[in-house]
Amino acid sequence: MKTVLDTIDPREALTILGCSKGKTRGGTAPETGTVWPEEMLRARAEVLARSKVDSGGLRPAWLRYNGHFYRNVGGALGEAVEHGRTLILSGGYGILRADEPISYYDRKLKLSDWPSGVxxxxVIGEARRxxxxxxxxxxxxxxxxxKLIRRIPWGDTEIxxxxxxxxxxxxxxxIEVPRRLAQAFSAWWHRTPSGYPAGMVTEVLA
Incomplete structure (x- = not known):
């Protein structure tokens, strides 16, 4: 399957994944200073204040989630996280670096929760960083x-x-959609196009 992904080096790109409703409780990760724009941190605090948050410890975001994508992605995600160029979209936290320590929470991403543009x-700022x-x-x-990714004004950027x-x-x-997304990500990360799943759609945004 020939796709635009074949032309993009996964180790040079910024990768963005979704979170999952399924999460692992507890955690022992240390709290770290979070470097995000003040507007995002302020909006995040307001959303978390309206969410169900468990104070039972912190885990790196990529280890907090255990939905079908995370259960099927295999070692590719750990390698990507170690590479330091992976973000996770989160209902409670907005935008997360994959290794960012977070609490257990329960909130689906609703764009109406977040101020426009934040x-x-x-996302654009992290890509440039x-x-x-x-x-x-x-x-x-x-x-x-x-919807969030589509409404970013990519055409106004160099990205x-x-x-x-x-x-x-x-x-x-x-079950099947996140499982196939995991398969797609793993195949891209390992540069094995023959592993792309049936039904995979790639859309270049402008």
């Missing part, structure tokens, strides 16, 4: 995660953005 600016000229996002097509979704309309989509 999350968009945070790490010097990434390409951004690749793996999320469900129907949720607010994809090429690619959105990867799964075209799947049969029963069991809540």
């Amino acid at each position: 999350l968009e600016d945070a 790490i010097g990434a000229t390409k951004v690749v996002t793996f999320v469900s097509a129907s949720a607010d995660y994809a 090429e953005a690619v959105l990867v979704t799964i075209d799947f309309h049969d029963g069991g989509a809540q």
